[in-house]
Amino acid sequence: MKKFSALAVSLLIAATTLSAKEFVSIGTGGMTGTYYPVGGAICRLANKNPDIRCSVESTGGSIYNVNNVLKDELSFGFVQSDVVYDKYNGVGKFKDKGDKNLRAVMSIYPELLAFVVSKSSNIKSYTDVKGKNINVGNPGSGNEFTALIVFDEYGIDVDKELSHRGVLTAQESPMALKDKKIDGYFYMVGHPTANITDASNSLPIDLISVGEKEADAIIAKYPYYAKGTIPSGLYEGIDHDTLTVGVKAVLVTSKNQSDEAVMAVVNSVLQNFQEYQNLHPALKLVTKESLLEGLSAPLHPAAQAAFEKAGIIKK
Ligand code: GLU
Numbered sequence: 001m002k003k004f005s006a007l008a009v010s011l012l013i014a015a016t017t018l019s020a021k022e023f024v025s026i027g028t029g030g031m032t033g034t035y036y037p038v039g040g041a042i043c044r045l046a047n048k049n050p051d052i053r054c055s056v057e058s059t060g061g062s063i064y065n066v067n068n069v070l071k072d073e074l075s076f077g078f079v080q081s082d083v084v085y086d087k088y089n090g091v092g093k094f095k096d097k098g099d100k101n102l103r104a105v106m107s108i109y110p111e112l113l114a115f116v117v118s119k120s121s122n123i124k125s126y127t128d129v130k131g132k133n134i135n136v137g138n139p140g141s142g143n144e145f146t147a148l149i150v151f152d153e154y155g156i157d158v159d160k161e162l163s164h165r166g167v168l169t170a171q172e173s174p175m176a177l178k179d180k181k182i183d184g185y186f187y188m189v190g191h192p193t194a195n196i197t198d199a200s201n202s203l204p205i206d207l208i209s210v211g212e213k214e215a216d217a218i219i220a221k222y223p224y225y226a227k228g229t230i231p232s233g234l235y236e237g238i239d240h241d242t243l244t245v246g247v248k249a250v251l252v253t254s255k256n257q258s259d260e261a262v263m264a265v266v267n268s269v270l271q272n273f274q275e276y277q278n279l280h281p282a283l284k285l286v287t288k289e290s291l292l293e294g295l296s297a298p299l300h301p302a303a304q305a306a307f308e309k310a311g312i313i314k315k
Pocket residue numbers: 028029030033034035036060061062063079080111140141142143188189190
């Protein structure tokens with residue numbers, strides 16, 4: 001009996017020590033994208049804090065992440081700001097499916113929509129896609145979400161006018177492009193990204209610009225899009241600037257997320273900022289102030305408190 005209770009006590013102690021550590025997960029995207037390595041970098045910094053055990057998950061992208069953060073299946077998720085806005089406000093694709101429990105933690109970096117095509121497809125503009133095999137994106141992705149907005153602006157019905165509307169992930173797309181299974185694919189991503197570098201190393205590719213008129217119309221219609229340029233020379237063989245539309249990648253969570261976890265994640269970035277910036281080239285231009293740009297949902301109160309404590313939000 002005595003023995004048994006000693007065991008019970010030591011088990012109890014073990015359980016208490018374990019539960020003192022908070023386990024958090026960050027939903028990202030495909031492994032060759034930018035969400036995944038940057039999510040890994042945030043977890044590495046967060047894990048310097050002995051009270052946190054952060055793990056990064058590769059997922060289908062923004063739509064998957066926002067839905068699973070709200071179901072508490074993921075603690076945090078990377079989500080495009082256009083998706084954040086529509087989900088929080090229950091508009092667009094999320095009409096009648098909005099959720100006011102969504103909270104922003106911080107803005108990460110700008111993403112620009114890339115329409116990557118094989119040179120052999122002869123696609124030179126969006127209007128050349130008729131009758132082509134285009135990978136618009138897997139259903140959980142933000143890639144599909146934004147690509148459909150641009151096609152809509154051009155008046156192109158992807159279900160009627162493409163010869164095939166592809167649903168591969170961005171990760172699967174460079175290989176499919178090389179094997180001529182598709183003529184092009186969409187990726188809303190922070191640049192430079194391994195995915196497009198891989199594609200450009202495997203076959204001659206091009207990046208297709210959104211027309212000036214269409215880009216202006218899109219930014220006039222939606223509060224969260226901005227015009228941006230993927231610079232010439234960023235990827236092998238692309239020797240022209242590519243005008244396109246962009247968003248912010250935002251780290252989100254649910255209103256129910258613990259203050260400790262949110263605080264730990266924000267502080268891991270703020271307190272190791274220089275190290276953070278050097279972890280991925282997409283983070284080079286990020287400043288502490290830009291962590292608050294384009295959030296598209298209210299800040300979680302613990303994030304607000306962490307930014308106030310760091311003097312970035314003035315009380
Ligand atoms: N923006 C993409 C999406 O939401 C993912 C980009 C990435 O994985 O870096 O699907």
